[in-house]
Amino acid sequence: MKSTIAIAAILVAGGVGYVLWPSAPQTAASDTAISRENGGLANVLLPETLSPNAQIGQLGYEAKCAACHGANAAGQDGVAPPLVHIIYEPSHHGDEAFQRAAELGVRGHHWPFGDMPPVEGVTRGDVTMIIAYIRELQRANGIN
Template structure:
């Protein structure tokens, strides 16, 4: 392979990565950055939810949405979106949500800081909330 092709290929790859980062994360220009507290991802909301997920949505809206945003879309500067492949069941199983509520979570995937334990939620509450999150994930192609 000629050296010129290697350099051209590397430049094209670098340009593609830069374009992807710009379109995915926005420019460094403060005018295009999402406002503090703004949703971090677009979420498709299913037309109907199961009875358990309806109960879970009520709990989520009351407790979790303050940080994780409406419909689990995350909030800029506050908390990550749960409608994200990082939280798919094969990576973060349902029990990881139980433990997060009981013990809190050290920041490890995102730069939002640590999540403190959440007082006042029972295991059954968290089961319903996870049911809601999982239905929302499936509606958004996260299985």
């Protein structure tokens, strides 16, 4: 009986904690955000600054990825998912997953957007810089 009460108390406390926990941790990011109202699927807080590699990656991202994945990797409704999302955290989709997706394309498996085709005209070096940009956006949004 005591163990049943203890388990129930833990479950209730966990549920309350989940409900009260902030949906997106606030970090040292600026207040600038990409709103879902602008067609993005995620609100993306932008870092105060980007490293030199991420700045290069931002240019590559804007040239090769933003048309589908949206401004600042916020995704686009009906087109492609946000890359600033827990699904793409480094422990679940490591850097090599991004490399392979750009080179070979990827079969849709987490989202209902269909398959992603290979990205024409990008090198492994280009994708490395794009990954630096995405990872810095993710960290600014509490995704490590």
